[in-house]
Amino acid sequence: MGTLYIVATPIGNLKDITFRAVEVLKEVDFVLCEDTRVTKKLLDHYEIKKPVLSYHQHSKLNKVDFILTLLKEGKNLALVSDAGTPGISDPGNKLISKLAEVGPPQIKIVPIPGPSAVTAAASISGFPMDKFLFLGFPPKKRKRKKFFEEIANSKHSVIFYESPYRIVRTLEELRIMNQELRIIVARELTKKFETVYRGEIGEVIKEIEKGIIKGEFVVIVER
Ligand code: SAM
Secondary structure, three states: OEEEEEEOEOOOOOOOOOHHHHHHHHHOOEEEEOOHHHHHHHHHHOOOOOOEEEOOOOOOHHHHHHHHHHHHOOOOEEEOOOOEOOOOOOOOHHHHHHHHHHOOOOEEEEEEOOOOHHHHHHHHHOOOOOOEEEOOOOOOOOOHHHHHHHHHHOOOEEEEEEOOOOHHHHHHHHHHHOOOOEEEEEEOOOOOOOEEEEEEHHHHHHHHHHOOOOOOEEEEEOO
């Protein structure tokens, strides 16, 4: 029986990785990743020499079969994504779901927990976080209005991800629902240009628009 380790990796700062994650990456037979260049950078940093196999949402079924064969042969594999915890708004789920169908005793799936942009942002928000709603990325076209209504009507603080290309438009659409929303926008967490904007939504939009809009963003809406 092979083991598939689901390994969380840094969301920016390469030092944000657990001892156990490094140990597992050193011990497995293969590393499955989204983008081999991104993962090789991490492996090089920790002087880990391992064969990497790219896996992404659109991987053909035969790739899943190949991974299955490796596990059935008793090989141990680590699945990583480009950043953070695999499966949280990134590829991996489909593969895990296929492999979980096979399940033990043939395949064991083991989490190696660590960073995620959602928990990093939540940890600095100061907003009530006993319960929260995580919505991933806003839909790009249809169902956007419904997405913002869900946030405006939520009883619990809401966390979502957004890209630099849409962050201002998204916040503007949310502001239309309720101008008094208090939010934080966490940009480039753990990286050189880490910035956290806090306050009423209109004020935050103004602050973001003052600079060059670049990087990765997490938004949290207070409740
Ligand atoms: N699986 C990842 C995790 O556990 O956070 C999330 C993957 S998702 C494809 C990528 C999105 O996460 C980015 O577009 C951004 O919204 C958010 N993100 C990732 N790294 C970030 C960082 N360092 N600072 C702020 N947001 C980040």
